[in-house]
Amino acid sequence: MPLFSWTGNPWVDGGLAVIVAKAGKENVEHLTKADLDALVSDGVWLAKANRQLKTFTMVVGVNSPLTNPSLKKNDKGFKQYCEMIQSLAKSAIADTGGEYRCEACGERPATKVLAKYKKEVARDWFPLAGSIGSDAQALPAASRTARICSLCLLSVQFLPLGAIIIGGKIACFQSIYPELTQLIVAEVFKETQDKLNLLGSDEKLSAVGQGKGTKESLTMLLKIFTELQRNRRILELPPHASLNVWLFSNSGQEPDCDVIEIPNEALLFIWDAARTYRREIETILHREPKQISHQLLECIKRKTEYSGFYPFKSSKPASKGLFELYQTKVLGNSLASLRLAEWLSFEIEFRLSGGDKNDKKLLAKLQKENAYWNKDKTVIAKLNGIIAQLVIFQLHSPTWFSGSFPQVQHPILDFLA
Ligand SMILES: [Zn+2]
Incomplete structure (x- = not known):
């Protein structure tokens, strides 16, 4: 039996996909203990990356030791974060038995690492996790703290490296074909890592789509699909493949979670459009209005007409091929x-x-x-x-x-x- 497998929890799997990509593996089941040890190491690489990522605070709020202002002096928080990451990595494999199972994966025992630091599993360690004294959160109904294992907690710390923002929320992808999700996250991670390498150590990096509507995210999906076709990782989308996009917000007073399905037809549209009409769509997206309801990704989601494909004032209509593709794949017209x-x-x-x-x-x-x-x-x-x-x-x-x-x-x- 493999040591690691997908859990079904979108946040944990999103982070696991980053771990798999960073380890240079193609599948979570190929991941080994040695891979995990090597990529976590002393925790410094992850801590430095997360400190620069604006998505980090979106995933775990501002109370993580890495971002908590009260632990800023002498880099106390940074050091504590590195220590905790190492402990989580060690116990991720070593932990067995235990009184309670993890409520995210259902496989491993609940962690004891956080208790050593007098901490509980709250939303600074797991998105939307409620804690006693904070009933603003969603899980598990504020009656007690969530029981989460070390590996799931560790995975979530990698999530910001593979996240994009759609309509102001963090987006995690989930598909009945986990390989598809893995490839998408791997592309996002590669781009994030490339950008981080070019950044000064004090600079912050925004995620794709941050502070914008949906067009950047759609451009990213088109780019990812083009890349998958170009390097022949996937020649055709698996039959009936659809994509669930979990959108969540874990910061501030209004944590929230929403799941949207990009159905098979819409996914096929994006896939085919990436092959033939990517440049044309990018030009159309460039002049897209600010209202999200008029943006292409939103229209795909709602299966409604997209005004950008029609002539308006000086803008030309879409090409016949692109127009027909949208009409047949997304709107279902014969x-x-x-x-x-x-x-x-x-x-x-x-x-x-x-x-x-x-x-x-x-x-x-x-x-x-x-x-x-x-x-x-x-x-x-x-x-x-x-x-x-x-x-x-x-x-x-x-x-x-x-x-x-x-x-x-x-x-x-x-x-x-
Ligand atoms: Zn777990």
Whole structure:
């Protein structure tokens, strides 16, 4: 039996994935005691990295010995943190038996390391863990402190190195294919580590997406997927793969946790888009509005139309391929209905461009902005009128039409059939 395995707890697994990546392994089951000893060592590397990461305080608040202002003098907190990390690493493997099981992994005995420092498992060691005297937290209902094992506590200390921020919260990924999560975290960790190496020792590093909306995180996912395809780590997404994103906030007075699912279709969209349309999406994301509800990742989550793919003022619409990919993968529209829409727009353009001054004016408005969003409500009314006419003509005299539309001869009849 392997010494380490996934626990099902998103925070612990997020940290474990960083440990696996730092040890240069591909899977948690390949991790050995020697790997863990080597990468924790005297704890200094982890302490230094976490001290520079802004996500660290988001994961464990400000009461960790590493960040607690009262322990700043003579680096007391830093030293204590290193000591505690080493103790956790030692007991992570050595601990057996014990009265209580860990409530995160259910496998190992609850830690005794924190008690030696007269500390309890509270949110400065485990996200959202409640403690006696602090009922603001969620787990385990403030009746007693949480029982967590040394390995789970240690793993969480690595989590900030593999975390990105989505909409102001820390995001941890979870999938029924843990290898997918492992690859995503490994890419985030690699980027975090590269940035840390370029930073002065007193400088702080923001995580991807920190202080921003969702576009940076989506750009990151696209980048990760491109990278996985480029280095051929994954050629195709596993069938039915979906991604749970656990979003949590552990600092301040309003700790919170939310889980969103990026369903299989949406994930397939991001995967295919990364292969062919990454640059185009990045250009569109660049001009994305600030309201989160209008941002692409949010629209993917909600399965709603994304305005960035439509023309607006001077912005061009998305390419046909990208538009179709979104319509079919995320919104679930069939290719037949898209062909019908394409045929309708072809006929509308054909008629209006050969019409009078008013027709040409209407055509210009249609090409500039999605008719549904135009403040001038007569645009959509006129458009509906033309579509109704087209349908009647099509049903009664299919030969009337321009006939030059390349793929579909009688789309409405085909569609109705
Ligand atoms: Zn545990």
